[in-house]
Amino acid sequence: MDLKEIQNLIKFVAKSGASEVKLEMDDVKITIRTGSDNETTIVQQLPMQAAPVVQQQAPAPAAPSAPAEAAAPAASSEDSKYITIKSPIIGTFYRKPSPDKPVFVEVGTEVKEGDVLCVIEAMKLFNEIESEVSGKIVKVLVDDSSPVEFDQPLFLVDPS
Incomplete structure (x- = not known):
């Protein structure tokens, strides 16, 4: 093209x-x-x-921070109190374990450390993405069935 x-x-x-x-x-x-x-x-x-x-007319992409980091403070000032859950891998983001099941988490859901938030499909393997913090889901940043990049923000969590 x-x-x-x-x-x-x-x-x-x-x-x-x-x-x-x-x-x-x-x-x-x-x-x-x-x-x-x-x-x-x-x-x-x-x-x-x-x-x-x-x-x-696009902003320059931010360089990824430490690769081992899956949750980091959000960059914007209004979201500074929230923790950002990021994708640890490249793949396809799914909010449900299967099409006929309910979503793992909604906005407002209380999550504990270790709770499954979503799955990311990579090379026909479905990887469960677990929360590394306890708190309330404030925002889901990715649409269901969307491709995601390494270190791409997925969820905002209010740890308070």
Whole structure:
């Protein structure tokens, strides 16, 4: 996919009124978010390709902190009292153990250290992600069945 095709895609999404569009192909992963005065476009090239990575009006991604860390204080000032539960692996995030079962946790759920919060599928293995802190779930940061990256925030927990 060349730059002109990406620009045309951005224009099309902006005109369509959609707030977010994700497109994944063999060599490119594109996320386009709109809904404010500025458009945000993130284009990621998968590791095996040599083509450039393009970012337009997008904030620079933060470098991951210590790899062994699964929970760290949130960066924003209003969320500073919350603990962020992050993904320890790359995979697909699921809030339920199976499609016909209820979700592990909802906003407002009290969790204890060791409680299962979600599962992440990686290479056909379902890994249970357990809470490393006790508290109340304040926010779920990832949609069900979404791909997640290593160290990506998943949940905000109020430890008080």
